Amino acid sequence: MITLKSPREIEMMGESGRLLASVHEALRAFIKPGITSWDIEVFVRDMIEKNGGIAAQIGYEGYKYATCCSINDEICHGFPRKQVLKNGDLIKVDMCIDLKGAMSDSCWAYVVGESTPEIDKLMAVTKHALYLGIEQAQVGNRIGDIGHAIQTYVEGEGFSVVRDFIGHGIGPTIHEGPPVPHYGQPGKGTRLKEGMVITIEPMVNTGTWKMKMEDNGWTAVTADGGLSCQYEHTIAITSDGPKILTLQDE
Numbered sequence: 200m201i202t203l204k205s206p207r208e209i210e211m212m213g214e215s216g217r218l219l220a221s222v223h224e225a226l227r228a229f230i231k232p233g234i235t236s237w238d239i240e241v242f243v244r245d246m247i248e249k250n251g252g253i254a255a256q257i258g259y260e261g262y263k264y265a266t267c268c269s270i271n272d273e274i275c276h277g278f279p280r281k282q283v284l285k286n287g288d289l290i291k292v293d294m295c296i297d298l299k300g301a302m303s304d305s306c307w308a309y310v311v312g313e314s315t316p317e318i319d320k321l322m323a324v325t326k327h328a329l330y331l332g333i334e335q336a337q338v339g340n341r342i343g344d345i346g347h348a349i350q351t352y353v354e355g356e357g358f359s360v361v362r363d364f365i366g367h368g369i370g371p372t373i374h375e376g377p378p379v380p381h382y383g384q385p386g387k388g389t390r391l392k393e394g395m396v397i398t399i400e401p402m403v404n405t406g407t408w409k410m411k412m413e414d415n416g417w418t419a420v421t422a423d424g425g426l427s428c429q430y431e432h433t434i435a436i437t438s439d440g441p442k443i444l445t446l447q448d449e
């Protein structure tokens with residue numbers, strides 16, 4: 200199902216998204232060597248609740264945490280845990296916020312302590328891929344235009360695009376239609392309409408796009424142990440172009 204949102208609903212999702220963006224902004228200073236991803240979980244949960252929001256991932260299809268904290272070769276759905284983060288770790292923090300019934304979803308990548316040229320390039324390519332995808336999120340374009348822009352750029356940079364997890368429409372619940380793959384063919388797939396709200400959330404790997412599932416049934420890791428990165432925004436399709444609802448001050 201795809202629900203079209205009114206300008207008022209988009210405004211409310213934007214409020215939810217601004218809160219989510221402010222959590223990510225706060226994480227920039229919070230994430231450093233020596234803390235654990237469990238510390239991130241507690242920090243995020245507190246900040247959401249203090250601001251009147253609900254950490255919407257908790258209880259979603261049996262998931263237990265406010266955040267997914269996926270480290271290094273973990274592609275997505277890593278559990279926050281008491282593992283100490285060390286210099287040079289790449290951590291992706293993904294969360295959803297329900298603020299007064301309005302949902303938003305955004306994942307951001309952070310390097311713990313000092314970076315390396317490989318991590319810098321992976322992060323830059325993944326973030327640029329997200330923005331290339333967003334540029335295609337125009338009324339009248341098709342879903343395949345988004346995936347095509349992302350895939351051709353990422354593969355041209357020598358990296359790969361994860362196939363097993365994709366973006367999605369977002370409404371009163373976290374996931375609805377349309378599916379938004381980060382690969383595909385231009386001019387193919389659902390046509391974008393004013394009032395759709397979708398996520399674009401490319402996961403980009405240094406090696407193969409193939410994944411293995413951990414025994415916990417949630418956490419996907421790269422099949423070859425290579426690094427994986429992700430950035431995600433919630434975006435409204437409007438007659439004035441794509442509107443990023445989870446935009447941070449950079």
Ligand code: MF3
Pocket residue numbers: 255256257259260262267276293294295304305306373398400431
């Ligand atoms: N935020 C994730 C996404 O981008 C949702 C994760 S599902 C959950 O789609 F169960 F972990 F919450």
Ligand code: CO
Pocket residue numbers: 304366367398400431
């Ligand atoms: Co999402």
